[in-house]
Amino acid sequence: MKKGRFSKTEISFITENHETLSYQEIALKLNRDAYSVENFIKSKLGESIEDKKRIQALYDLKNRPYWEDLKGQFNEHELEMLLYHWGRIIGQFRDDVLPTEELQVLDAIKLEVLMNRALKNQQTNMEDIDTYEEQITEEKGRPIEYQDRDYIFNLERQIAVARAAQEALGRDYKDLQVKKSAMLKDLKATREQRIKRLEDSKQTFISWVSNLMTNPDIRQEIGTEMEKMRLSINKEKERLSEWHQYEDKLVDQPFLTPDTVKDE
Structure with missing residues (x-):
């Protein structure tokens, strides 16, 4: 093998x-x-169809001219997350993504990755603060005459710097969150907007047509049902156009038209 x-x-x-x-x-x-x-x-x-669309989306992104730029902007793990979100979001929108919307999707994903980066930096910062505090406690636990005051002062200064950085990271995260939420609203990708779109589509015929034109899933579903109906009608028409013997022994064609009439 x-x-x-x-x-x-x-x-x-x-x-x-x-x-x-x-x-x-x-x-x-x-x-x-x-x-x-x-x-x-x-x-x-x-x-599945969803898997194929997701994989195709990943392939498309890696063949974009800006993929090399993305590789320089994010580390390997962040690129994996970017690809994951890209595949799922593009799969959600199906084939209904214009070039400008594609850039919006990419920017929204970048914000998500940067938010995760900010949270990781916050966690690292908190761990550093805990380490510094433990070192200070350990140093202060020694007899006064053996304590290194400069060492303690330096650790306290590093803690102050780390706490300031922690606050800055918190602000950065909130700012990124606001920007991402606004971008998703622009893309009409939030759950509230999707539900509203469905509710609005029930109001008028024009709204329904608009929803039909912008929702590829509904178009696919309705188109499939229409094709099934057409095939069923043709098959039943063919069956009813054949000779049929009724209970009274009379033989005739149930469906008789100029196109289906048979010579006796």
């Missing part, structure tokens, strides 16, 4: 057949472990 990375030929085969063949069938044909095939499909191709 082969190990290691999938070759281009194997990736092409999996991509073309993962919707029709099972993990085990693909693994058997490629002489690969079924688990590795399953993991590749879930992480690289996606199983």
Whole structure:
């Protein structure tokens, strides 16, 4: 059984057949472990429509010209969080994202990442303060003649600086939170706005049409139902156009039109 990375030929085969063949069938044909095939499909191709849209969104972002700039602005962990939020938010909006909205989404995610960074810095700062205070307590626990007053003074000064930084980080976090909330409102991505949009769509026919045009999920659902209905009508029309024997032994076509009439 082969190990290691999938070759281009194997990736092409999996991509073309993962919707029709099972993990085990693909693994058997490629002489690969079924688990590795399953993991590749879930992480690289996606199983559901939502997964595929999310993965495609990640691929699109990494191919944007500004991806290299993002790599320079954030560390590896922050980039992972940025990609995670990007995939989910773009997946939420589906295909209804204009270039300007794309930049808004990216800015909103940046604010989220910066908020997390501020919270981490706050936590690190608090740990530093606790460490300094423990060192001061330890030093003051020694006999007075052996205490290093300069050392204690230096620690107290560092605590004061850390507390000032803590307050600044708190203000930064609140400012970022306000900006992110405003940006999400501009994108109409908050739960309150989504519910309001649905409620407003019930008021008038024009509002309903507007909601239909801006909501790809509803368009997809209605379009699917209409197509099912069309296929059902055609199938039933075909069935009722055939000869049918009634209970009184009379044979006739239930659905008789110039297009369906049959020669006796």
